[in-house]
Amino acid sequence: MESSERLPRESLLWIFAAQFAALLPQFAMLPLWIVGAWGFAVYWRLEVFRGRRDLPGRTVKLLAVVVAVGGLALSYRQWFALEPMVALLAVSFTLKNLELVSLRDAFLSLLLSYFVAATLFVFEQTIPYAVYGVICVLVITAALAAQTGSAGARPRRALGLSLRLLAQAVPLMVVLFIAMPRLGPLWAVPQNSDAASTGISDSMTPGDFSELSQSDEPALRMSFEGPVPPPEQRYWRGLVYSDFDGRRWSQGFGVDHREGGRVHWKESERPLPEVGPRYRYRVIQEATNSQWLFAMVRPDSPTEGVGETADGRLLKRKPVYSRFAYEVRSWPRETLGEPMPLGDFERRRNLQLPADGNPRTRAWAGEFRDSGLDAEEISARILQFYNRSFVYTLKPPALGEDSVDEFLFGSRQGFCEHFAGSYVFAMRAAGVPARVVAGYQGGEWVEQEQYLLVRQYDAHAWAEIWTPARGWQRVDPTAAVSPERIRDGLQSAAEEEFMGDSLLPLHRISVLNRLRLQWDMINYRWYRAVVSFDREQQESTLQRLLGEISPLRLAIFLLLPVAAVLLGVLAWIWWNGRGTRAPLSSRLYRKFCRRLARAGLERHPGEAPRDFACRVGEQRPELAPMAERITAAFEKAAYAGDPAAEKQLRRLLRRWSVVRGRQ
Incomplete structure (x- = not known):
């Protein structure tokens, strides 16, 4: 080459x-x-x-x-x-x-x-x-x-x-x-599902949620169309744990959609209540690398690619690899009338317990069952037991093999997963169908932008029990021990321990806390205005700009900016002369020629710079040295691309002006 x-x-x-x-x-x-x-x-x-x-x-x-x-x-x-x-x-x-x-x-x-x-x-x-x-x-x-x-x-x-x-x-x-029309991707390339992510897992063991309490990363942002639920109703369901192996709670067969759990993906498959929804809201969920979404009880989402499970949760067809927005309508259970009966398989699944382990809890719950108490009375007795002598803490002691026994009759110190897991175990041992629900509870209301900010430390676990009269109903054992956790949030309930492992406790510095909230508001506006600019928002924006969306108006809308840019380019070209602007060396040499023309030495059309310099020397010998030097500098700058020659040409022209002025 x-x-x-x-x-x-x-x-x-x-x-x-x-x-x-x-x-x-x-x-x-x-x-x-x-x-x-x-x-x-x-x-x-x-x-x-x-x-x-x-x-x-x-x-x-x-x-x-x-x-x-x-x-x-x-x-x-x-x-x-x-x-x-x-x-x-x-x-x-x-x-x-x-x-x-x-x-x-x-x-x-x-x-x-x-x-x-x-x-x-x-x-x-x-x-x-x-x-x-x-x-x-x-x-x-x-x-x-x-x-x-x-x-x-x-x-x-x-x-x-x-x-x-x-x-x-x-x-x-x-x-x-x-x-431009909002089209879906022509193909999809999955991301690495093994990548680390912060959030609620598909299983729960003692200590999982207390680890999440150390993270202040945003998890959900919610804006409401109409009433905003009070703090005691802000339960955002994401997962249901029905299987217990003695230490770990998991979704289990028939609940996990990957193990036979049914999901209604089409809106026509989801029969809606006759009464209207109490809450309408839009959720912006951070990436979790998982399919589950979070919403209040009895949700329905018209967002494409979102389905509803048989136990009233929302799922995305593909994992949430990046920030995702979806619309939700929710019906509180008390507005839905008579509950559906509990099938035999569903009853067995929500009464399942390991064959052995935690004997004291089994015997204690068996006494409630044998005494003839109904489900709500048994629940009230257990909640009273929590309320009398238990401590809510972010740093509970480690538990051994019989974790429920050790918690209920030993340490009596725990976080939400300890209370929810032990409560469901005891209710099942007493013959009451029960299950653990995981998600988020609470959130910080951002008044300036009118949205609810839910962080990772708002992760929470609670319980649901089934009764013939009311069907599935929420019971939060944590509220019996620490009602301020539900009413005011984790930071208020565990102020001394909250974010205690952080190197720099930013939540205790009011100025930094306000700046952090301002930054979150900016991100919220950015996502709503740019990232989640979907077809519905596009149509609304075009209607505001055009009044009516028609092919003619769209064509005018597209062509006007192009015409404006072209007119601007043409005006710029006209202002700076025809064609592209000449290099600096050529402009300086033309300036030299104009000065000689005023002295009576006009350059002929097509005359080469070297020939012109020779003619200047013959007609005006006193100008010959300067004309020779200026011509040499121009040739180096214009033809050899020498930056030093361009600077020399500028200096020679300044000096020549001074010399002519003295003459």
């Missing part, structure tokens, strides 16, 4: 800067060997430019491809997922750097950079990621502009051109964002 076709140093540096900007957020998720291999490939290519090494041959390239594919196969168990696809793009960067020689190679590498920058928004759609994504596009476009030549590779010029191009694209981007 000819040396003139090879990439100059500035072009290489811009390409590597664009790759680094696109890959930087991915470094924490990529395997370390990919990060190291990319850095080594960049180092090798720079060494090739310096002449210290040669480009690798075909055999070495083939070996590098085989090693890279093997590394991907060992690093990722699932190939068709988002993380290995991003890793494949990073490997493409690495391998392409080994043969980054021509301008075509540069364009291909930068095109890959745009794709990698776009993958950022699959993982996160927050404001910081959006700002960083814009910076990435700015750097990549500047790197693209830098490939046009040495003058275009200067940072100020390349970034300036990139900024102007992006600014010109903003009006069209806004119009397309508002007017």
